[in-house]
Amino acid sequence: MGTPPTPAAPDPSVPSIPGNPDELPRRLGVFDAVVIGLGSMLGAGIFAALAPAASAAGSGLLPGLLVAAVVAFCNATSSARLAARYPRSGGTYVYGRERLGDFWGYLAGWAFVVGKTASCAAMALTLGSYLWPAQAHTVAVAAVVALTAVNYTGVRKSAWATRLIVAAVLAVLAAVVTACLSSATADASRLDVAADATPTGILQAAGLLFFAFAGYARIATLGEEVRDPGRTIPRAVPLALTLALVAYxxxxxxxxxxxxxxxxxxxxxxxxxxxxASEVPALVPVVRVGAALAAAGSLLALILGVSRTTLAMARDRHLPHALATIHPRFAVPHRAELAVGAVVAVLATTADLRGAIGFSSFGVLVYYAIANASAWTLPPGEGRPPRPVPVLGATGCLALACALPLTSVLPGITVLAVGAAAYATRKAITTRRH
Structure with a gap:
């Protein structure tokens, strides 16, 4: 796994050329980037991942949350340094290709697109389950269609919609915390780590909770649309992660x-x-609406991120090249967004929420393991993070991926193998042609 020569990075202070149909304009500042990351993280974790994590770890839920946070911090640090060095759409697909070679970039992109497409379906179902449990699948599909349309009209409108959603969700979460902690039924002894908290259970809970922390990837995958990415991304990623950690x-x-x-x-x-249970039943409908809003914000940001990685892979013809088209008016990869929306809508009709969380976590952990390996190869003059950070990040990602339930690991390995086989087949065909 040699390090290929590194091409000169584009000047991050220079915006995309106005009117260039092959580039996305830089419109997002620090605040918008933080909001997009938060919109993804809060919706995914607070309302979807706590219950399966508690099922895995029992009273070890809080240690599992801490382990997931440490791994997420390492991944965020590595990703932020790489995104500042390579401010283009695609995230670790681009970093792996530039630092480790074409195959590793492809594998990262494949793991991300597949895993996060499952996340999109999970968030759509979360929204449907809270809003109208009896018609959860129907509501999920409708939500996918509506939010794909929002993303289609431009990233600035998506950022504004996410900003409103995040503000509402944070208000609801603050009300929940206040109601619970001030309740007579609250018991601090329930926070103690008891004998049922095994190391394996804690690691499995951390792997499931990692699903909740992966939202900061949206910031990196939007690197081509961020103003002054050399400064904006390294500031936005840790800030979004810290705010999410406090809320979690x-x-x-x-x-x-x-x-x-x-x-x-x-x-x-x-x-x-x-x-x-806190004896505040009037707050239950508010929480349900907040959950639906959080899931909507997460879904909005997820579709945004997956479509940008799809765009980057389509540019390199790892996916159909037609998906690389930029809309002349809205300046978005409209075909990629429509394709992602269509696949998610189909999955939302049959997906299982808890299974989707585990499957998504496996794919995203592989994605970040490659990101950390890429960050390890950065020379000091290109913003290399402290050496222990990518080492701990990569090791943690692989450990958490292996600790996930077999029902998540086996399908995840199968999907990665299918992606690797497709890459090898395409490369062999290309070689024969030349």
Whole structure:
């Protein structure tokens, strides 16, 4: 795995050429980038990942959250340094290709597109389950269609929509934490790590919770649309991650103190169940609306990120080249967005929420393992992170991926193998032609 010669990076201070149909204009500042990252993280984790993580770790949920946070911090640091060096759409697909070789970039892109497409379906189903449980699949498909249309009209409108959603979700989460911690039913002893918290369970919970922290990838995959990416991305990524960690920690402590790990593990709507147990039933409808908004914000940002990686892979013909087209008016990869939306809509009709979380976590952990390996190859003059960061990040990603349930690991390995076989076939055909 040699390091290929590194091409000169584009000047991050120079915006895309106006009117160039092959480039995306740089419109996003630090605040917009942070909001897009938060929109993805809050929707994915708070309302979807706590219950399966509690089922895996029991009273070890909070240590699992800490382990996931450490791995996420390493990944965020490596990703931010790489995104500043290569401010183009595609995220680790681009970094792996430039630092490790074409195959590793392709594998990262494949893992991301497949894993995050499953995430999109999971978020759509979360929205449907909270808004109209009896018609969850129908609502999920409608949400995918509507949010794909929002993304189609331009990234600035997507950022504004996500900004409103994040503000509303943070208000709801603050109300949940306040209601739980001030309730007479709250019991601090439920936060103690008991004998049922095994190292394996904690690692498995961390792997599932990592699904919740992966939203900062949206910032990196939007590198081509961020103003002054050399400064914006390294500032936006850790800021978004820190804000998400604070929210996750506060909500996890509040919900655990009211429900305890066993009751949380079996809750289909943990936050709604927590405020009901806190004897504030009037807050339950508010929490359901907040959950739907959070899932919508996450879905909006996920479709945005997946379509940009699809764009980058299509440019290199690893995916159909027709998907690389930029809309002349809205300046978005409209065909990629429509393709992603169509696939997610189909998946949303049959997907299982908890299974999608594990499958997505496996793919994204592989994606970040490659990101950390790429960051390791950066020379000091190109913003290389401290050496322990990519080492701990890559090791942590692989450990968490292996600790996931077999029902997530085996399909994940199969999908990666299919992607690798497709790459090898395409390369062999190309070689014969030349």
């Amino acid at each position: 920690g506060a909500v996890a402590v509040a919900v655990l103190s009211v429900l305890g790990p066993e009751r949380l593990a079996h809750a289909s709507a943990p936050l709604a169940e927590a405020v009901r």
